[in-house]
Amino acid sequence: MPASNVRRLFFRRGRTRQATAPLRLLTAPVLVALAFGACQTSFQPIEIDLSKRTPTPSSASETPPTPGSAAPAPEPTVSAPRLAATPWPTPTAAAPAAIAATPEAVVEAQLAAYNRRDAEGFAAAYAPDAVVYDPPEQIHAAGMESIRRTYRKSFAEAPSARVTISRRLTQGNFVVDQESLSGLPGGGSASAIVIYEVRDGKIHRVWILR
Secondary structure (H helix, E strand, O other), X not given: OOHHHHHHHHHHHHHHXXXXXXXXXXXXXXXXXXXXXHHOOXXXXXXXXXXXXXXXXXXXXXXXXXXXXXXOOOOOOOOOOOOOOOOOOOOOOOOOOOOOOOHHHHHXXXXXXXXXXXXXXXXXXXXXXXXXXXXXXXXXXXXXXXXXXXXXXXXXXXXXXXXXXXEEEEEOOEEEEXXXXXXXXXXXXXXXXXXXXXXXXXXXXXXXXX
């Protein structure tokens, strides 16, 4: 190769190296900058004017009344019925418990009716099937109705008769009285031992021992 050509080629290569050396040094930063600039997105601020906001129509918009048409009548409001107040019950006094009449009290009640000349009250102390005996074997009266008739007649015949108790014994359902009878016709008197059998508040049997 001629010397001139060798010199020209060396010169060209030297210029090329000198010219491309700065480019090699600047290529990496420039490329990074360009890549970053290319990836950046420019955002413009959005302005919202609230004064120009379009009103949203309501779901139940009111329709202006048509001239000449009557306004709709309001729907009647149905109120729940008011319950009347329930008054508190007035406390009442408890009735006294019934006290079972003792045999002695039953006998005493029939003697009081005898002295009042109360035939109905006297018979009420006896059971419907009661029997009054005149020992040893005579029956003086049998049944409540018979007792009522017998003693009603006795009261009519001796309106002043009166019975008093001088002694009394009680044993279970039995009451034994020593009775004295005064005010009989003609001023007479009498005495007797009377045995009463009392069951369930009633006199069932009577024995008059004269």
